[in-house]
Amino acid sequence: MSAVDRSLVAELSIFAGLTLTELDDALREARSLRFAKNAVAFEQGQEAESFFLLLHGRVRAQKLTPTGEQVVIRFIAPGEMFGVAMAIGQSIYPATAIAVVESVALAWPNSAWPGMLARFPTLGVHTMQTLGARLQESQTRLMEMSTLEVERRIAHALLRLLSQGGKQTTEGVLIDFPISRQDIAQMTGTTLHTVSRILSAWEERGLVVSGRQKVTVRNPAQLARLADAEGTS
Amino acid sequence: MSAVDRSLVAELSIFAGLTLTELDDALREARSLRFAKNAVAFEQGQEAESFFLLLHGRVRAQKLTPTGEQVVIRFIAPGEMFGVAMAIGQSIYPATAIAVVESVALAWPNSAWPGMLARFPTLGVHTMQTLGARLQESQTRLMEMSTLEVERRIAHALLRLLSQGGKQTTEGVLIDFPISRQDIAQMTGTTLHTVSRILSAWEERGLVVSGRQKVTVRNPAQLARLADAEGTS
DNA sequence: CGGCGGCTTGAGACCACTCAACAGTGGTGG
DNA sequence: CCACCACTGTTGAGTGGTCTCAAGCCGCCG
Numbered sequence: 001m002s003a004v005d006r007s008l009v010a011e012l013s014i015f016a017g018l019t020l021t022e023l024d025d026a027l028r029e030a031r032s033l034r035f036a037k038n039a040v041a042f043e044q045g046q047e048a049e050s051f052f053l054l055l056h057g058r059v060r061a062q063k064l065t066p067t068g069e070q071v072v073i074r075f076i077a078p079g080e081m082f083g084v085a086m087a088i089g090q091s092i093y094p095a096t097a098i099a100v101v102e103s104v105a106l107a108w109p110n111s112a113w114p115g116m117l118a119r120f121p122t123l124g125v126h127t128m129q130t131l132g133a134r135l136q137e138s139q140t141r142l143m144e145m146s147t148l149e150v151e152r153r154i155a156h157a158l159l160r161l162l163s164q165g166g167k168q169t170t171e172g173v174l175i176d177f178p179i180s181r182q183d184i185a186q187m188t189g190t191t192l193h194t195v196s197r198i199l200s201a202w203e204e205r206g207l208v209v210s211g212r213q214k215v216t217v218r219n220p221a222q223l224a225r226l227a228d229a230e231g232t233s
Numbered sequence: 234m235s236a237v238d239r240s241l242v243a244e245l246s247i248f249a250g251l252t253l254t255e256l257d258d259a260l261r262e263a264r265s266l267r268f269a270k271n272a273v274a275f276e277q278g279q280e281a282e283s284f285f286l287l288l289h290g291r292v293r294a295q296k297l298t299p300t301g302e303q304v305v306i307r308f309i310a311p312g313e314m315f316g317v318a319m320a321i322g323q324s325i326y327p328a329t330a331i332a333v334v335e336s337v338a339l340a341w342p343n344s345a346w347p348g349m350l351a352r353f354p355t356l357g358v359h360t361m362q363t364l365g366a367r368l369q370e371s372q373t374r375l376m377e378m379s380t381l382e383v384e385r386r387i388a389h390a391l392l393r394l395l396s397q398g399g400k401q402t403t404e405g406v407l408i409d410f411p412i413s414r415q416d417i418a419q420m421t422g423t424t425l426h427t428v429s430r431i432l433s434a435w436e437e438r439g440l441v442v443s444g445r446q447k448v449t450v451r452n453p454a455q456l457a458r459l460a461d462a463e464g465t466s
Numbered sequence: 467c468g469g470c471g472g473c474t475t476g477a478g479a480c481c482a483c484t485c486a487a488c489a490g491t492g493g494t495g496g
Numbered sequence: 497c498c499a500c501c502a503c504t505g506t507t508g509a510g511t512g513g514t515c516t517c518a519a520g521c522c523g524c525c526g
Contacts, residue, residue: 063372063376065376065379065380066461067380067462069379069380071376071379073375087365088361088362088364088365088366088368089358089361089362089365090365090369094369094372124350125322127361128321128322128357128360128361128364129321129322131321131368132320132321132322132364133321134368135364135367135368136321136323136327138368138371138372138375139296139306139327139328139371141375142304142306142371142374142375142378142422143296143298143304145375145378145379145422146298146302146304146378146419146421146422147298147300147302147304147422149481149482150481150482180503180504180505181505181506182504182505186379188379189375189379189380190483191482191483191484192504192505193482193505193506193507194481194482194483195505196505196506196507197482197507199505200505200506200507211491211505212490212491212492212503212504213504229300382513382514413472413473414472414473414474415472423514423515424514424515424516425472425473426473426474426475426514426515427513427515429472429473429474429475430474430475430514432473433474433475444473444523445471445472445473445522445523445524446472
């Protein structure tokens with residue numbers, strides 16, 4: 001539980017520039033948590049008690065609409081903070097976080113936030129830039145939703161996923177965590193049926209290879225061309 | 234240009250808790266700018282040189298898609314900061330800002346940011362919360378785009394505009410700055426034609442009164458019910 | 467008072483959704 | 497170890513909400 005090994009986190013950008021004693025200091029207040037596949041880290045609407053730093057694995061952040069539909073906000077990669085409701089002045093979590101594979105995260109109680117912010121000036125800057133990056137991504141997705149048809153939205157979503165966690169294989173670039181048609185649909189505002197049809201069509205054209213919770217992009221550059229849709233072919 | 238009167242800004246939440254000398258100190262580095270209606274404060278892609286605080290008027294933040302379409306990100310109300318690219322580690326402005334009515338804003342050079350952040354600890358917290366609020370709003374809109382049909386998206390957009398700048402009149406609540414069908418379409422990912430049809434239908438049902446660049450909601454509660462669509466009537 | 471920017475309305479087409487049925491696939495328990 | 501079952505994915509048919517294209521109107525500003 002406690003006794004976090006500093007070697008796990010020393011090279012993460014969040015803690016860049018800290019001395020070893022400062023690092024130990026920050027880690028003393030944290031717990032290390034293990035989440036089984038499909039385990040819930042926290043739930044939307046719940047009182048926010050902690051903020052997290054993902055060390056291993058992958059976490060899906062999703063929101064439930066008033067009408068009961070799920071929307072996927074993002075996939076969190078190792079090294080990223082999540083559940084930072086405290087930092088943005090929220091007392092409840094605005095989304096649900098679920099481990100998509102077995103995962104390990106550090107968790108600090110919210111009460112540790114002000115102190116850490118005061119002691120580690122880079123934390124504030126880093127958090128602001130993270131928020132800014134997410135705001136940008138969110139606005140980019142908003143633009144895509146507003147102006148692009150489904151096929152191009154899916155292309156953009158896959159490209160983002162690749163840049164976040166793409167693993168080179170002999171066949172192409174594989175998204176290195178399980179992702180279903182349903183997940184992709186909930187990221188792009190469509191249905192799993194339409195995603196399935198489009199992936200099938202792409203597979204026929206040799207653009208991707210995909211299977212159960214698995215997508216490999218054969219040629220990312222070609223997919224990018226399709227996403228920006230200059231070539232109609 | 235310079236010589237900013239502190240009485241203009243003393244009660245703004247950003248500067249809450251500062252002494253008068255601190256306030257003068259912060260304002261010394263700022264210029265006061267006047268923007269005519271439809272004047273551009275800064276343009277997407279341009280080198281970010283300053284960050285702004287809107288004092289009077291209203292500013293529209295919009296983004297241009299790679300295919301040349303405009304998307305409206307938000308309307309900025311007095312008291313809000315905008316163009317804070319520096320804070321989130323961007324060297325270029327990610328959007329374009331245009332005054333929708335004659336407006337006045339304070340502008341600080343980006344070089345002033347680190348110093349202000351160090352001198353006024355509340356500024357960092359305030360900025361983080363602002364970013365958090367915008368991220369939330371952006372994600373809410375994403376959810377709406379993903380799951381709601383156009384009519385309800387427009388209802389939600391109008392309700393947000395009302396909460397931001399609604400002015401009570403004898404007919405209902407008026408959006409207190411000029412807004413066209415086109416603007417609403419670019420906020421909700423639809424066309425001005427569809428917006429026009431829907432507003433016409435609402436007008437027939439007595440829900441709104443609208444005209445050239447002007448929308449008054451007769452009964453916000455009823456519009457909210459339509460937005461959440463429990464009653465089908 | 468003329469013209470331009472904003473708004474309205476109709477007709478037709480199409481993309482993506484819904485509904486529906488079925489087919490793999492992997493994990494699990496007997 | 498194998499059979500079953502639940503989960504995930506595929507594919508077809510029909511429908512409808514929204515877009516596109518098109519024409520004309522209104523009201524403000526110069």
